[in-house]
Amino acid sequence: MERRYSINLSIVSVLVATIISIITAPVSFAFNGTMSEGANAARGVDQAATLFGATGIFTTISNVMLFIVGAISVIMVIVGGLRYVISGGNSTNITAAKNTILYAIVGLIISIMAYAIINFVLESFLPGSSGAAGGTNV
Numbered sequence: 001m002e003r004r005y006s007i008n009l010s011i012v013s014v015l016v017a018t019i020i021s022i023i024t025a026p027v028s029f030a031f032n033g034t035m036s037e038g039a040n041a042a043r044g045v046d047q048a049a050t051l052f053g054a055t056g057i058f059t060t061i062s063n064v065m066l067f068i069v070g071a072i073s074v075i076m077v078i079v080g081g082l083r084y085v086i087s088g089g090n091s092t093n094i095t096a097a098k099n100t101i102l103y104a105i106v107g108l109i110i111s112i113m114a115y116a117i118i119n120f121v122l123e124s125f126l127p128g129s130s131g132a133a134g135g136t137n138v
Contacts (some may be wrong), residue, residue, distance in 0.1 A: 062118050069111040076104035 080100030087093035 058118075058122065062115060066111060066115050070108065073104045073108040073111075076107075077101055080104060 080097050083100060084094060084097035087097055
């Protein structure tokens, strides 16, 4: 009984989707502009027009993420320092505090290296950038 109901429901949903696509087909093909015109029309007032470059979306996202990771690293170094100060000479608490500081610094170094790699790749391999000509100016 349930199987027959699910098959009937599937058939009805396919029929409804087909009817809706037939009805809306002339409306969806009424746009005669280019794809970039449509993307520009959908873009907000203060949004970047390019994905790459100094004001590009990827550059903005990587800068914001680097800022967030840097802020978290500074907070974790402060937390590790406070844990070190209030450890009271307990060797396990001192080790945990030192590990907190160490991991925060390692995370910061990894994030800076990732930022440098992203910038190198974007500047080297994108058309129109200074390194895109293939090679370096030595």
